[in-house]
Amino acid sequence: MVPFLLVSRSAEYETRLRSLLGERLAVIPGEFLTFGPEAVVSRVPDSPRIALLGPVLNYEETKGLVEALTAKHRDLGLIVVREQRSDLEDWVDELELHAVLSPDASDDTTVGLLDRLAGWLIANGRAGEHDFDAPLALEIDEEILEGIDTGLETVADVPPIASEPEPEPEPEPQLPEWEFPPIEAGVPTEAIAVVAPKGGQGKTTIAINLATGLAEVAPNSVVLVDADLQFGDITAALALKPEGTIVDAVADAAIDELVLKTTLTHHDDGFFVVASAPSPELGDQVAPAALAELITRLRATFRYVVIDTTPGLGEHTLVTLEHVTDAVFVSNMGVPSLRATRTEFELLTKLGLMPGNRHIVVNQTDKNSGLTIKDVESIIGAPVDIEVPKSSAVLLASNRGVPLIHDDVRDPAAKAIRSIVLRIAPDAFPKRSKIQRRRRSNEPE
Ligand SMILES: Nc1ncnc2c1ncn2[C@@H]1O[C@H](COP(=O)(O)OP(=O)(O)O)[C@@H](O)[C@H]1O
Ligand SMILES: [Mg+2]
CATH class of the missing domain: 3.40.50.2300 (Response regulator)
Structure with missing residues (x-):
């Protein structure tokens, strides 16, 4: 027994x-x-x-x-x-x-x-x-x-039920199963910048999960660009070994589409990553115009381009906002960040750089913050679209290197982030099994 x-x-x-x-x-x-x-x-x-x-x-x-x-x-x-x-x-x-x-x-x-x-x-x-x-x-x-x-059996002694060899616990990645699906004619590509006036608001968390959710709708036709040029940490949060970085992706050689593709790192959940610069100094060498050019080129190949940005409204972020269809503004419940978000809105509107679709996300909401969402809205001067609650699952997922929405599907923060995905891709399904069924019938090839 x-x-x-x-x-x-x-x-x-x-x-x-x-x-x-x-x-x-x-x-x-x-x-x-x-x-x-x-x-x-x-x-x-x-x-x-x-x-x-x-x-x-x-x-x-x-x-x-x-x-x-x-x-x-x-x-x-x-x-x-x-x-x-x-x-x-x-x-x-x-x-x-x-x-x-x-x-x-x-x-x-x-x-x-x-x-x-x-x-x-x-x-x-x-x-x-x-x-x-x-x-x-x-x-x-x-x-x-x-x-x-002892006469006792351990699992290792039990012959496998089927005659086929037991699968490896972690299969080695073989030849890439992915390819870049061609974009169907007439399907508009979308670029989404995730911005915040300050660091630590949850930009990276949201950008990663947005890319993960969009990849369910458009497998392998999503690219996540780590354009936080100083402190980008997307590959670390996803436990990925970068194939190349943004520095390679903006280099002259990458004008060639095939070369550009070799600088991307594939994630098993069906999206690609442009990794951050290997050091803040190298990141500083990426010219704003080169970043804009990269976004434009990626939009020619991918259905969705998600861009994590440097905090604040520096030149790189401004130029990014000029080249996107959507901006996701992230702030926590702190009054200084909320005020800074308001200033950001005013400045962008004045400059005529507010992207067509704006999504306001208040992250790490907490009943004990002393502020209600009404207070938040009156500080930023605009309605809040999504509230993402504070959740320990966020840090756990990032420590495990897994996107939150796949690590803990029922977590309240994961559910809230999924609703951001739905704003951008209203046909996104919450369940992967459904996506797979749908993907088969809609497969472009
Ligand atoms: N909803 C949340 N609940 C709890 N912790 C969060 C939440 N969102 C982000 N965090 C944590 O806050 C920190 C900053 O988040 P991150 O996404 O890296 O922000 P940014 O990219 O804006 O600097 C991280 O440690 C992250 O795990
Ligand atoms: Mg970040």
């Missing part, structure tokens, strides 16, 4: 749990979820009594797993391993979990919880008296274990 099952993407957590549960733990790497929950369930040895799901599984994955696991193992005890977060209650309510366990919980807490859940399952006739027999905090003495045939 292997009573415990762990499905997680954290090798570190796996090692910890293994040290607590020894051979009574079966582990299925969360990477198999790429092939759907059934790919995991079909690999579960024996009939586990308690499944620990996470860490590093998102809501949709966890939901799929819970459904597939309980369909086969009706009496299974379910624990989600996840840090305490505001949306966790929804998980517990909607997934009928038995417990939530922090991945950072002490060994005592972890074992204590497993013990209690085991006791409850036995008391409710969902597990047998002896299913969990060995003491939970099993100290493995290697010498004693050697020579003892």
Whole structure:
């Protein structure tokens, strides 16, 4: 009997749990979820009594797993391993979990919880008296274990269900599966600048997620330009190794379209990135006119060009605004940033540089800021289009190098950012599966 099952993407957590549960733990790497929950369930040895799901599984994955696991193992005890977060209650309510366990919980807490859940399952006739027999905090003495045939199976010993070779947890990128889909005749291209009068307002976060959302509508026909020439950090936030940078993209050689393409870095979510300059000094050498030229050239190849900008209204940002169809203005709830946004609006209007479509985003909204949205609107002198709440999921996603809207689809900030995508591409669907269906029927080629 292997009573415990762990499905997680954290090798570190796996090692910890293994040290607590020894051979009574079966582990299925969360990477198999790429092939759907059934790919995991079909690999579960024996009939586990308690499944620990996470860490590093998102809501949709966890939901799929819970459904597939309980369909086969009706009496299974379910624990989600996840840090305490505001949306966790929804998980517990909607997934009928038995417990939530922090991945950072002490060994005592972890074992204590497993013990209690085991006791409850036995008391409710969902597990047998002896299913969990060995003491939970099993100290493995290697010498004693050697020579003892426990008769227990670990996942590694179980032959794969299908005869085909098991998929690699992280498939090596083969030949690029992507190409630059031709822009259909008559389809207007759009360029969207994300601007803010000051740093730290959330420009980069919004630019990344905007590109990710637009890429669902126009796969591989979106390019995200890191034009924060001094402190651009998009490749870091997306855990990408840049193929080239904006300095290469504006170089004379890149006048050639093919050369320009080699300076772009592809992201698996279906968009390309023009990486920031390797240093602020090199960034300063990118002339405003060269940036304008780059935007124009990218618009000839891509359906959507999203541009993250240098804070403030320097020459580069002004020239960018001159070459875009949309501007997303980002400010947090701080009075100085809101005032600066108002000044920015007034200046742009005076210069005749306000792009045709304007989207006002107040980021990191917080009930405790002391300001209401009405106050915000009267300070900036314009209606707020989107409020993006403050959420710890933003930093988590960026630390994990995954766009928030794909890292945590149910997070309130992710949902708010999706509504910015919808303003720009009203036909964008919130669900990827729907996008894929739609993409097939609309595929230009
Ligand atoms: N809605 C939000 N909730 C919580 N933190 C946020 C939110 N938006 C941005 N942040 C955090 O604020 C910091 C600045 O965001 P960033 O997108 O880098 O801003 P900018 O590009 O304007 O300097 C980052 O650490 C980011 O994780
Ligand atoms: Mg930034």
